[in-house]
Amino acid sequence: MKKSRDDYLTLFFISIIGFYILISLAFPMYAILSKSFENKDGDFIGFENYQSYFENSSLVYSIYNSLFVSIVTMVITISLAFVFAYALTKSRMAGKGVFRSIAMIPILVPSLLSGISLIYLFGKQGIFRELLMGYEIYGPIGIIIAEVFYTFPHALLIIVTALSIGDARLYEAAKVLRSKSIRTFFTVTLPSAKYGVISAAFVVFTLVITDFGIPKVIGGNYNVLAVDVYKQVIGQQNFEMGAVVSMVLVFPALIAFAVDRIVQRKQVAILTSRSVVHEPNESKTFDRIMFGYCSVISALILTILGMCLYASLVTFWPYNLTLSLKNYQFDLMDGGGWDSYYNSIRMASYTAVFGTIAVFAGAYFVEKARSLKTGRSILHLLSMMPMAIPGLVLGLAYIFFFNHPDNPLNFLYGTMAILVICTITHFYTVSHLTALTSLKQIDNEFEHVSSSLKQPFYKTFFRVTVPISLPAIFEIGIYFFVNAMTTVSAVVFLYSSKTTLASVAVLNMDDAGDIAPAAAMGMMIFYTNAAVRIVYVLITKKILVRFQNWRVKTT
Amino acid sequence: MDQYLSVKNVVKYFGKFQALNNINFDVNEGEFVCILGPSGCGKTTLLRVIAGLESQSEGTIQQNNNDISLLPPDQRDFGIVFQSYALFPNLTVKDNISFGLKTRKQNRNEIDSRVDELLKLVGLSDHINKYSAQLSGGEQQRVALARALAPSPGLLLLDEPLSALDAKVRQHLRLEIKNLQKQLGVTTIMVTHDQEEALTMADRIILMNNGVIEQEGSPQDIYSKPTTAFSANFIGTTNLFKAKKISSNSIEIHGSVLECNDNINDDVSTVTIRPEDIKISDSGEGKNILSGTIKELEFLGSNIRGHIEVNFESDKAIVLCNFAAEYIQNKNIQTNASINISLQPHAIKIVKE
Numbered sequence: 001m002k003k004s005r006d007d008y009l010t011l012f013f014i015s016i017i018g019f020y021i022l023i024s025l026a027f028p029m030y031a032i033l034s035k036s037f038e039n040k041d042g043d044f045i046g047f048e049n050y051q052s053y054f055e056n057s058s059l060v061y062s063i064y065n066s067l068f069v070s071i072v073t074m075v076i077t078i079s080l081a082f083v084f085a086y087a088l089t090k091s092r093m094a095g096k097g098v099f100r101s102i103a104m105i106p107i108l109v110p111s112l113l114s115g116i117s118l119i120y121l122f123g124k125q126g127i128f129r130e131l132l133m134g135y136e137i138y139g140p141i142g143i144i145i146a147e148v149f150y151t152f153p154h155a156l157l158i159i160v161t162a163l164s165i166g167d168a169r170l171y172e173a174a175k176v177l178r179s180k181s182i183r184t185f186f187t188v189t190l191p192s193a194k195y196g197v198i199s200a201a202f203v204v205f206t207l208v209i210t211d212f213g214i215p216k217v218i219g220g221n222y223n224v225l226a227v228d229v230y231k232q233v234i235g236q237q238n239f240e241m242g243a244v245v246s247m248v249l250v251f252p253a254l255i256a257f258a259v260d261r262i263v264q265r266k267q268v269a270i271l272t273s274r275s276v277v278h279e280p281n282e283s284k285t286f287d288r289i290m291f292g293y294c295s296v297i298s299a300l301i302l303t304i305l306g307m308c309l310y311a312s313l314v315t316f317w318p319y320n321l322t323l324s325l326k327n328y329q330f331d332l333m334d335g336g337g338w339d340s341y342y343n344s345i346r347m348a349s350y351t352a353v354f355g356t357i358a359v360f361a362g363a364y365f366v367e368k369a370r371s372l373k374t375g376r377s378i379l380h381l382l383s384m385m386p387m388a389i390p391g392l393v394l395g396l397a398y399i400f401f402f403n404h405p406d407n408p409l410n411f412l413y414g415t416m417a418i419l420v421i422c423t424i425t426h427f428y429t430v431s432h433l434t435a436l437t438s439l440k441q442i443d444n445e446f447e448h449v450s451s452s453l454k455q456p457f458y459k460t461f462f463r464v465t466v467p468i469s470l471p472a473i474f475e476i477g478i479y480f481f482v483n484a485m486t487t488v489s490a491v492v493f494l495y496s497s498k499t500t501l502a503s504v505a506v507l508n509m510d511d512a513g514d515i516a517p518a519a520a521m522g523m524m525i526f527y528t529n530a531a532v533r534i535v536y537v538l539i540t541k542k543i544l545v546r547f548q549n550w551r552v553k554t555t
Numbered sequence: 556m557d558q559y560l561s562v563k564n565v566v567k568y569f570g571k572f573q574a575l576n577n578i579n580f581d582v583n584e585g586e587f588v589c590i591l592g593p594s595g596c597g598k599t600t601l602l603r604v605i606a607g608l609e610s611q612s613e614g615t616i617q618q619n620n621n622d623i624s625l626l627p628p629d630q631r632d633f634g635i636v637f638q639s640y641a642l643f644p645n646l647t648v649k650d651n652i653s654f655g656l657k658t659r660k661q662n663r664n665e666i667d668s669r670v671d672e673l674l675k676l677v678g679l680s681d682h683i684n685k686y687s688a689q690l691s692g693g694e695q696q697r698v699a700l701a702r703a704l705a706p707s708p709g710l711l712l713l714d715e716p717l718s719a720l721d722a723k724v725r726q727h728l729r730l731e732i733k734n735l736q737k738q739l740g741v742t743t744i745m746v747t748h749d750q751e752e753a754l755t756m757a758d759r760i761i762l763m764n765n766g767v768i769e770q771e772g773s774p775q776d777i778y779s780k781p782t783t784a785f786s787a788n789f790i791g792t793t794n795l796f797k798a799k800k801i802s803s804n805s806i807e808i809h810g811s812v813l814e815c816n817d818n819i820n821d822d823v824s825t826v827t828i829r830p831e832d833i834k835i836s837d838s839g840e841g842k843n844i845l846s847g848t849i850k851e852l853e854f855l856g857s858n859i860r861g862h863i864e865v866n867f868e869s870d871k872a873i874v875l876c877n878f879a880a881e882y883i884q885n886k887n888i889q890t891n892a893s894i895n896i897s898l899q900p901h902a903i904k905i906v907k908e
Binding site: 445 | 606607608610625626627628629630631633634635637639641643644645646654655657702703705706708712
């Protein structure tokens with residue numbers, strides 16, 4: 001068939017977005033892979049680096065450590081999150097909205113903030129250190145507690161979704177057949193949530209094994225893979241070994257990614273459009289137990305956050321407990337001062353704006369374009385890849401790729417732009433999936449109608465698709481912003497003295513022993529993200545409703 | 556009448572599956588053609604090929620003497636209405652209808668008067684500023700129709716336009732669309748699986764099955780002169796029998812010899828007999844009379860359908876017959892009663908298997 005103007009435009013935009021992902025992901029990953037096969041002079045030496053890696057028992061031991069904390073965290077997080085999600089979806093307890101909001105708090109702070117909080121709670125001068133009965137918080141215990149805090153909302157979101165799709169008609173059928181509630185749980189609830197739970201488990205596993213902030217802050221001498229990468233690169237300037245450890249780290253992340261994708265596909269299959277939302281029955285005892293459980297979990301989350309808040313306001317822990325804003329005088333500390341904070345805001349805003357545009361446009365072409373079937377599948381595949389790459393590895397790959405003297409994009413190195421590019425790419429996949437889900441709900445025939453009316457696709461895009469998708473577009477923007485504010489791993493190798501960031505400042509101040517200011521900077525990130533989320537809720541509740549009055553039936 | 560659209564030797568594969576097998580037909584200017592068939596017969600694929608939403612694997616399509624086979628949809632001249640209506644939910648009725656008018660360099664007044672004209676045409680002038688969520692299904696359908704007609708396309712394509720509606724609304728809209736089409740004289744192709752819809756609306760029906768055209772003709776012809784067993788069975792209700800040739804005007808069904816008017820060529824063939832062509836024979840005397848027992852009486856309103864177990868010479872078989880409800884009531888005919896039916900020679904038609 002002949003190509004129309006729309007087809008050429010589609011090809012043009014798909015190529016741009018595809019090319020962006022190639023440059024920001026595929027080429028850097030190739031650079032880091034080839035680096036792992038080179039010596040310091042850049043000569044190819046085959047598997048020699050890998051050989052010396054596996055001969056170094058302390059490095060290899062990190063693999064075991066990483067797997068240990070990841071699996072233990074996974075089991076604990078999934079158990080806690082499942083019950084919490086069950087309470088949110090299958091009980092009629094009071095305060096669901098509040099519990100849900102509290103459970104989301106960890107998403108709004110950098111992961112290492114929970115580590116800092118644990119130091120105040122259980123460290124050498126901690127309030128509750130007796131509770132550990134002689135055990136050290138520095139090490140696997142601290143890492144696991146902090147990781148559970150950090151991964152809890154991620155697991156919760158997935159499991160809540162999985163539990164909410166339970167079809168009410170199945171529950172009714174079970175009831176009519178006089179099935180006991182325990183039996184209903186095992187025959188109806190659990191099977192329909194099965195894939196969600198598996199998917200959540202792998203997401204938690206990946207988050208923990210690739211996280212570097214928490215073990216850096218509270219790991220003590222307990223080495224894990226992600227910290228090894230950091231130490232090899234920043235501490236010993238051994239880039240080749242850093243590349244090798246990165247490849248070792250990518251391996252489990254890739255497997256987890258692959259399993260998650262397969263499982264997600266199955267999850268979709270049991271969702272039918274005819275499903276009816278299940279409204280739980282009232283059961284006083286059950287609701288009270290669930291309320292108690294959620295209260296305990298929420299209290300724990302608030303304790304960790306509250307400890308940080310308190311620590312950031314105390315003048316000199318634990319000797320002078322008068323409250324002051326002394327720790328917020330960042331300009332007096334290492335880490336870049338208040339400029340880091342402003343840089344973070346700028347970086348997060350650029351990421352939100354450009355990331356949302358790129359992701360939504362990309363998802364639109366993948367889902368709605370009429371022609372270029374192959375091009376669209378390739379673009380979709382490229383869009384899924386960032387999820388498999390740990391942030392730390394991506395950041396290191398950027399050094400190898402963009403800092404290479406022969407790279408014409410070399411000028412980007414050390415700028416704000418490279419931070420934005422890296423962050424957009426790091427968080428691309430989840431946003432892409434959000435956009436796809438939203439676009440799939442829009443009738444595909446809109447595009448056909450417009451072309452029969454001889455209208456270019458971009459007119460339909462701007463007049464129909466974008467207005468209908470505004471809620472999802474805002475959601476993606478917020479996701480980019482919040483994550484850009486909190487991310488450490490993706491940017492820790494890439495900032496320069498002019499582009500220091502708040503999250504990295506938390507890390508560096510903690511490293512320099514300024515723990516209270518680190519907590520204070522972490523709280524600044526929390527305040528900002530919380531404010532942005534609140535503004536977002538107000539926008540969606542008040543303003544969006546006005547622009548979206550077409551959604552309301554008034555007949 | 557001039558030939559407006561011509562589909563020649565169109566073949567469409569999806570992978571190895573052949574969705575369309577050598578499709579040929581013409582549509583005259585101003586004609587209303589229905590493509591009718593069961594789900595999966597390829598009718599929607601055919602419509603999408605005509606619209607350019609799918610590309611055919613082989614064959615050509617000509618519209619108004621231009622070869623449009625390779626043109627993308629936005630370079631073809633048609634308006635389309637989908638089963639889902641596909642109204643833009645965030646635009647008002649007015650903005651939906653004027654969507655296709657805007658880049659055609661018409662000024663605002665011209666656009667406004669065109670929208671008014673179309674709204675009047677579909678009887679929705681009061682709803683101009685409403686959103687689709689505020690309209691009933693039938694109203695949405697009419698807006699979709701107005702939107703498709705707004706740029707005055709040469710060809711109107713309707714993809715199962717009525718199947719998402721309630722039965723009453725559907726009957727009403729059937730007539731309305733038909734009248735509108737006549738009034739505007741726009742060449743129209745409608746795809747439907749509903750035989751009643753096709754029979755009432757179409758000037759000509761193209762009956763499809765398994766990717767091929769089974770039969771093509773006016774609704775009356777398709778109903779009264781089915782050429783294949785599929786046609787006879789798909790449209791209306793019928794009785795189908797295997798028949799053996801006895802002479803040029805008599806056949807044998809289950810051992811009973813019956814006279815018929817058709818000229819019989821093949822030794823073995825299939826015959827169709829419509830239930831309404833079968834009469835009750837009170838006397839039980841004469842040609843083509845068979846005896847049987849009423850197994851079931853199905854109430855259809857003005858008619859009653861009898862399932863009659865007929866005693867053929869060599870076998871018993873169920874034959875469906877339509878009786879006037881009045882007749883059955885007056886005679887007080889009950890199930891298990893014996894009855895004589897007459898299969899008139901003109902009612903027996905030979906069809907292709």
